[in-house]
Amino acid sequence: MSKKEVSMRKMNFWGWGWADEAEPEDVxxxxxxxxxxxxxYGVPEAEPLTRPRVEEFSIPDSRVQIPANLRDMCTTDPHERLIHSLGKSFPDIANAALRQLPHATDLVAYPEDEAQIAALLDWAADDNIAVIPFGGGSTVCGGVDPDVGDSYAGVITLDLRKLDQVLEIDKTSRAARIQAGILGPDLEAQLKPHGYTLRHFPQSFEFSTLGGWIATRSGGHYASLYTHMDDFVESIRIVTPAGVMESRRLPGSGAGPSPDRMMMGSEGIMGVITEAWMRIQDRPTFKGSIPVLFKDFYQAAETVRALSQSWLFPTNCRLIDAEEASGVAGGEHAMLVLGFESADHPIDAWMDRALELVADHGGSFDRSVLEKKDSNKAGAAGQWRNAFMQAPYARSRAIACGLIVDTFETAITWDKFPEFHAEITAQMNKVIREVTGNNSRVTCRFTHVYPDGPAPYFTYSGLGTTSGMIEQWREIKAASMEVVTRLGGTVTHHHSVGRDHRPGYEQQVDPLFRDALQAAKSRLDPTGIMNPGILIDPENRKVGQTGTMADR
Ligand SMILES: Cc1cc2nc3c(=O)[nH]c(=O)nc-3n(C[C@H](O)[C@H](O)[C@H](O)COP(=O)(O)OP(=O)(O)OC[C@H]3O[C@@H](n4cnc5c(N)ncnc54)[C@H](O)[C@@H]3O)c2cc1C
Structure with missing residues (x-):
């Protein structure tokens, strides 16, 4: 298979993974x-929904007429339209299981260069067609759903996967110019022969792209220091309906508000990110990781605060509450996975000091774990990591049984954390029980930690009904956004706003800032065709995503 064919492999529309590797129906x-x-849940066993097939969906006819000059890069194939009309949020997976397609994209385009993207945008602007940039489609908050309201003549999904090359490496400055549509594994495979890594590993790494990471300001696997996409971007190039905009490659700059900051997190509403210069790293050779147990979650959180303020910057500092870690740590103890790595120096001094600090705070650990090769993949921490990597595959199976299982992530300053966590946990348990009439489960871990606060990541589940689970999820989702923003947290730390988080975003962000964003969008996207409904409405258009949290 040629490189281009590999990257054109079809993804699974009803769950995680490639279509040709999707778990077969297994009764x-x-x-x-x-x-x-x-x-x-103490209920009678019910028949799960079976795996959906493309032919079972009623996909409306495409509403757009492709101009002759663009025909070669466009397809109206029903399977392609289905894949590109759904992301990976709970309603996306549940809709697929229920054979429902609330909104269908009319056309999928696979441009190979900026000229083709510009031609597509010109056509879309002239014909009043909405355009949704699509990387890996791994959005968990409706970022690529073609839900754009009634004011457009159609929707094009613009898949960037043919832009999949590392174009240039500047070894002196340790940076690389990389195309936006490259998937995580391809990016790392192209950097590896040169001894480099981007070292950005979101859990969705396999099925997400550089452009998607920049557009959503994604968060990688590592807990502190260089882990957020923002840290790695040196400059960005974006094709907008008004022309190409590019920022200058600089290690830092005090020249006014940062152009990069305007493009990062723009979620496709300003234009199409086509490439970026990225700060790359030497591949780490010194690594060590150790699980630490705590009797009390808040005591563990205080330890993490001390670690995050110690200037040690552990690579991994993932605190997992006792219930979430129960499969590997017995259920009585919260588990902290503590790790360090370096491409330059042994990490022992850092680990020694961190363990001293951990011991002072009452954490217990078995130091001999550090003597094992690949300690980051061994023992309880390794078992948890394996379960974590498999979880996206199991999700579709659970949803097919009516299980409402989802996550939300946020960030909060340390001074507010204990009350924040306690209130969210109590509220979410209450709402899930009320909505489902069944037991609830709400767990928490830290994905990232900063000197001034953690990024807590909540996972919840409750048993819904297969026919009503999407509505039930909406009520629970509205409650999670309400409690998080009311208590001063952010509606998202790294999953982005998309369509689903918009009510929380409106609560969180000053209206004057949203107006300023809308004015900037109007300059770059004068006819308002770029991903309508995300973040803000285009000027003079009502896309229908606003409203109170309960309305959504
Ligand atoms: C199982 C699972 C695990 C996940 N783990 C993580 C995690 O660890 N960390 C994390 O941050 N997120 C995670 N996510 C969320 C998701 O993977 C990220 O938001 C990711 O950055 C999206 O990248 P993508 O290429 O799939 O973008 P898509 O889902 O295709 O698009 C996301 C948004 O970005 C826009 N966009 C995409 N490409 C471009 C472009 N080139 N130019 C302009 N706009 C563009 C889209 O229009 C859309 O609004 C996870 C999701 C799943 C399903």
Whole structure:
């Protein structure tokens, strides 16, 4: 298979993974999940929804006429339209399981260069067609759903996966010019022969792209220091309906508000990010990781605060509450996965000091773990990591049984954390029980930690009804946004705003700032065709995503 063919492999529309590697229908495994759900919730075992097939969806005819000069890069194939009409949010997966397609994209385009993107945008602007940039489609908050309201003549999804090359490496400055549509594994494979890594590993790494990471300001696997996409971007190039905009490659600059900051997190509403110069790293050779147990979650959080303020900057500092870590740590203890790595020097001095600090705060650990090769993949921490990597695949199976299982992530300053965590946990348990009439489960871990606060990541589940689970999820989602923003947190730390978080975003961000953003959008996207409904409405258009949190 040629490189281009590899990157054109079809993704699975109803769940995680490639279509040709998707878990086959496995009646025994489905039954096992149905039994687990029935036992966990004390209800009779129900028949799970079977795997959906493309032919089972009613996909409306495409509303757009492709101009002859663009025909070669566009397709109206139903399977392609289905893949590109759904992201990976709970409603996306549930809709797929229910054979529902609330909004269908009319056309999928695979441009190969900036000239083709500009031609597509010109056509779309002239014909009043909305354009949705699409990287890996791994958005968990409706970022690529073609839900654009009634004022457009159609929707084009612009898939960037043919822009998949590392174009240039500047070894002196340790930076690389990389195309936006490259998927995580391809990016790392192209840097590896040169001894480099971008070292940005979101859990969705395999099925997400550089452009998507920049457009959503994604957060990588590592806990502190260089982990957020913002830290790695040196300059960006974006094709907008008004022309190409590019920022200058600089290690830093005090020349006014940063152009990069305007493009990062723009979620496709300003234009199409086509490439970026990225700060790359030497591949780490010194690594060590150790699980630390705590009897009390808040005591563990205080330890993490001390670590995050110690200037040690551990690579990994993932605190997992006792319930979430129960499969590997027995259920009585919160587990902190503490790790360091370096491409330059042994990490022992840093680890020694961190463990001294951890011990002073009452954490317990078995130091011999550090002597094992690949300690980051061994023992309880390694087991948790494996379960974590498999979780996206199991999700579709659970949703097919009516299990409402989802996550939300936020950030808060340390001074507010204990009350914030306690109130969110209590509220979410209450709402899930009220909405589903069944037991609830709400757990928390830290994905990232900063000297001034953590980024807590909540996972929740409750048993809904297969026919009503999307509405039930909406009520729970509205409650999570309401409680997080009311208590002073952010509606998202790294999953972005998309369509689903918009009510929380409106609560959180000053209206004057939103007006300023809208004015900037109007200059770059005068006819308002770029990803309508995300973040803000285009000027003079009502896309229909606003309203109170309960309306959504
Ligand atoms: C199982 C799972 C695990 C996840 N883990 C993480 C995690 O660890 N960290 C994290 O941050 N996120 C995570 N996510 C969320 C998601 O993977 C990220 O938001 C990711 O950055 C999206 O990248 P993508 O290429 O898939 O973009 P898409 O989902 O295709 O698009 C996301 C948004 O960006 C816009 N966009 C995409 N490409 C471009 C471009 N070139 N130019 C302009 N706009 C563009 C789209 O229009 C859309 O608004 C996870 C999601 C799943 C399903």
């Amino acid at each position: 025994a495994k489905d039954k096992e999940m149905a039994r687990f759900v029935a036992e966990s």
